Amino acid sequence: MPNDFNQQIIDEFRANSGRVGxxxxxxxxxxLTTTGARSGAPHTTPVGYLPDEDRILVIASAGGGPKHPDWYHNLLADPSATVEDGVFTYRARAEVLTGAERDEVFARAVEAEPGWAAYQAKTSRVIPVLALRQVAGGPPNAASPGAALKLIHDAFRRELALIRAEVVxxxxxxxxxxxxNCLTVCQGLHHHHVNEDAGLFVALDGQPELAATLARxxxxxxxxxxxVERLxxxxxxxxxxxxxxxxxxxRLTTELEAHLAYEEEQLIPVLDGTG
Structure with missing residues (x-):
């Protein structure tokens, strides 16, 4: 069972689509939900991550403590896990990074956030770094198609806001x-728009009243x-x-914000049957 502090974060995360205070x-x-190495029961833990294009990276720092966190031992015993990112819940497989790859990723993390170096300095263990790669997933965690669209859009808004602050x-x-981080959000936007062009927009092409909206x-x-290509x-x-x-x-954020707002205004009522 998560401790009280972790449980508060878990509850807030799930209630607010991944946003916590x-x-x-x-x-x-x-x-991150893992299977207990001893108990066989599921254990859910809030974990920070680093974007890495088609995977995410997690660091088993345990705040610089002397022992690896339980979730790390669980993944050694069973590398299958469930990841909730605030938009999607998906199955992932964990890989412990070793050698030069581990060191390169950890150096990247330290450069972005020196706190990781402080954790390593507090402990004699080499802090493990793991990659989580999606192996199966489903639709967004939303009650309706329109809510799903808004949820995905808000994730792009949050990530771009983080990147803007990081650049500053x-x-x-x-x-x-x-x-x-920049290349990962670019990749995500590309995939999202390709999927919309080939899926959602094609499905809506049969509604003549949306022709001008879809063309725009x-x-x-x-x-x-x-x-995106220029960035x-x-x-x-x-x-x-x-x-x-x-x-x-x-430039990308300004153009994208206007696009997302227009798409939500025009399509959410249609998707949810209210317009």
């Missing part, structure tokens, strides 16, 4: 993890794709300039 406000957080704090150089949304997708180019440059990255993130 207190010490974890604004943090990238998941709920980045100093004269662009950190390796910040590069990954498809054109906005093309404009956003160009901004990727700037981020991938060897001597990436944080000021230029910030400008491109701001």
């Amino acid at each position: 207190g010490p974890f406000e604004g943090a990238r957080l998941i709920l 704090r980045s100093g004269p150089g662009l950190g390796a993890q910040l590069r990954v 949304l498809r054109e906005e997708h093309r404009r956003i794709a160009a901004l 990727q180019q700037v981020v991938n440059a060897t001597d990436a300039d944080p000021a230029e990255v910030r400008r491109e993130v701001e």
Whole structure:
């Protein structure tokens, strides 16, 4: 069973689609459910994570304590886990990173948040880093199609807000993890819009009254794709300039915010049968 502090975070996370206050406000957080190595019972723990394009990374810091956290031992015994990210609940498989890959990822984490180095300094154990890769999933955790659309959109809004703040704090150089964060959200936007173009919008094409709306949304997708490509180019440059990255993130955010607001205004009533 989670302790009282963890249970409060779990309850708040689930009640607010992944948003929590207190010490974890604004943090990238998941709920990780593992199978107890001894009990065989499910155990859910709030865990911070790092984006890593098609997977996420978790660090078994235990606050710099002398022992690895229980969830790490559980994953050693059974690498299958359930991840809740506030939008989706999905099955994942854990892989313990070793050698140079572990060290490179941990260095990225320390560069982005020096607190990880402080945890390592407090303990004689080498703090493990694990990758979680989705193996099965389902629809968004929402009560209706319109609510699902809003939930996905809000996740992009939150991630871009985090990246904007990280760019501001980045100093004269662009950190390796910040590069990954930017590229991960770009990848996510690309997949989301491709899926909308090939799925949702095609399903709505049979409604003549939506023709102009869908034409506008498809054109906005093309404009956003160009901004995403430009941001990727700037981020991938060897001597990436944080000021230029910030400008491109701001351009993308401004265009995307307008697009998301229009799409929600036009499509949520249709999807939920209220318009």
